[in-house]
Amino acid sequence: MGDPALSRRGFLAGSAAAGLGMTALTACGGDSDGGSSGMTTIEWWNISTTEPTKGVWAALARKFEAQNPKVKVKIVQLENDAYKAKMTALTSSGKLPDIFHTWGGGVLRQQVDAGLVEDLTDRTKPWGDALLPVAREPYLLDDRVYGIPFDIGMIGFWYNKALFQKAGISAPPTTWSGFLDAVRKLKSAQITPLALAGKEKWPGMYYWAYLAMRTAGAGALQKAYEDKDFTGAPFLEAGEHLEELVALKPFQKGFLGAAYSTPTGQAATVGNGRAAMELMGQWAPVVQADAGKSLGKDLGFFPFPAVEGGRGAITEVFGGGGGHALRRGAPQAAVDFLKFFASEATDRELVKKTGVLPVVPAAESALADPNIKAVQQQLKQATGFQLYLDQAYAPAVGQEVNDSVAALIAGSKSPGQVAQSITRTAKEEQ
Numbered sequence: 001m002g003d004p005a006l007s008r009r010g011f012l013a014g015s016a017a018a019g020l021g022m023t024a025l026t027a028c029g030g031d032s033d034g035g036s037s038g039m040t041t042i043e044w045w046n047i048s049t050t051e052p053t054k055g056v057w058a059a060l061a062r063k064f065e066a067q068n069p070k071v072k073v074k075i076v077q078l079e080n081d082a083y084k085a086k087m088t089a090l091t092s093s094g095k096l097p098d099i100f101h102t103w104g105g106g107v108l109r110q111q112v113d114a115g116l117v118e119d120l121t122d123r124t125k126p127w128g129d130a131l132l133p134v135a136r137e138p139y140l141l142d143d144r145v146y147g148i149p150f151d152i153g154m155i156g157f158w159y160n161k162a163l164f165q166k167a168g169i170s171a172p173p174t175t176w177s178g179f180l181d182a183v184r185k186l187k188s189a190q191i192t193p194l195a196l197a198g199k200e201k202w203p204g205m206y207y208w209a210y211l212a213m214r215t216a217g218a219g220a221l222q223k224a225y226e227d228k229d230f231t232g233a234p235f236l237e238a239g240e241h242l243e244e245l246v247a248l249k250p251f252q253k254g255f256l257g258a259a260y261s262t263p264t265g266q267a268a269t270v271g272n273g274r275a276a277m278e279l280m281g282q283w284a285p286v287v288q289a290d291a292g293k294s295l296g297k298d299l300g301f302f303p304f305p306a307v308e309g310g311r312g313a314i315t316e317v318f319g320g321g322g323g324h325a326l327r328r329g330a331p332q333a334a335v336d337f338l339k340f341f342a343s344e345a346t347d348r349e350l351v352k353k354t355g356v357l358p359v360v361p362a363a364e365s366a367l368a369d370p371n372i373k374a375v376q377q378q379l380k381q382a383t384g385f386q387l388y389l390d391q392a393y394a395p396a397v398g399q400e401v402n403d404s405v406a407a408l409i410a411g412s413k414s415p416g417q418v419a420q421s422i423t424r425t426a427k428e429e430q
Helices: 004-017 053-067 080-093 105-113 133-139 161-166 176-188 202-216 218-227 233-247 266-271 284-291 332-341 344-354 361-366 370-380 395-410 415-428
Strands: 040-046 071-077 099-102 156-160 277-280 299-302 316-320 323-326 384-387
Touching: 040 332, 053 071, 053 332, 053 344, 071 332, 099 105, 099 332, 105 133, 105 395, 133 323, 133 384, 156 161, 156 284, 156 370, 161 176, 161 299, 176 233, 202 218, 202 233, 202 277, 202 316, 202 384, 202 395, 218 384, 233 395, 233 415, 266 277, 266 284, 277 284, 299 370, 316 370, 323 332, 344 361, 395 415
Parallel strands: 040 071, 040 099, 316 384
Antiparallel strands: 099 323, 156 277, 156 299
């Protein structure tokens, strides 16, 4: 599985960069032997900090406790970036929470290679094998199961139909040149075209990643990572196309300091009708409503446009889902919780109340929102799939992608410098 010492050294470097000293770490891991009271406490770390998901998940934990009187679920919820930084530090310490959020891919691979994650292959049969195959894929490493999905989806553009109509845009664009034309029309109508959480970096990464997929093709991103070379012409073109967009000044005022889910952040800017679009995942409507307002029938969804002359197709999808992994040696109660969370009853509740896409086939009939159905339809038609780059790649490489793309959007790096920086970091990860 690789050299655990090397893996942990990589995480130590990451935690130092995040400014997280070892003294800041809290103890993790439940009381697997039940203790003198006969109770087992399992610690569950997740990123569900916005409503209604936060409340729904807390209620599910209480429901599980009611069904399992000898088990207590301790919930720790952190915002996306804070969670990633904290988990990097915890991984370097060699002790993870009993149950923790994972996107799979390269980050999970390093945790597995460090010997810190429970192999769930045998402990989750047969119910784990019955989940949607595309949802399970990010958590399968060397044909072994290291995570159980609760969501699957894709990144795309969420847009305000009323603002499009006001700007004279009759239909969502299907090509990059058409998209740039739509941005120009919105600006001419005194409408902010796009909202972006520049402070958090990962939302900006979506633009470069999708453009790279459209210029080079979906498979090229994984190949570039394996070859440790992002300097090919298609990746330079991706940066140049993003520069084209940035030159139009399409983002809201103060976007470089904006967060994603705060009352003045990206999601709220769209939800409050102050920007026409955001490039975001299937969770966008829920966060828009929580941070700002719901656009209701004015909200629409369309896939990232095709780039003229590119090798990629509009049916190639960038995205992923959420899942849960367990620390190595986690108690049976943690496995039982994963089974509870992956049940048809729980999945139906998640679909109805939080807008996730179902991973249990029998729960698909619970879908009602037309936009979420549109996302699901795009996934069903997908001819290629690429996991989020900051999860598909090793942590240092994923962070460099986020940082370099953010610098390009801010105007401090050129497309060539972005490609060179990512390549250099990838080679250093050998």
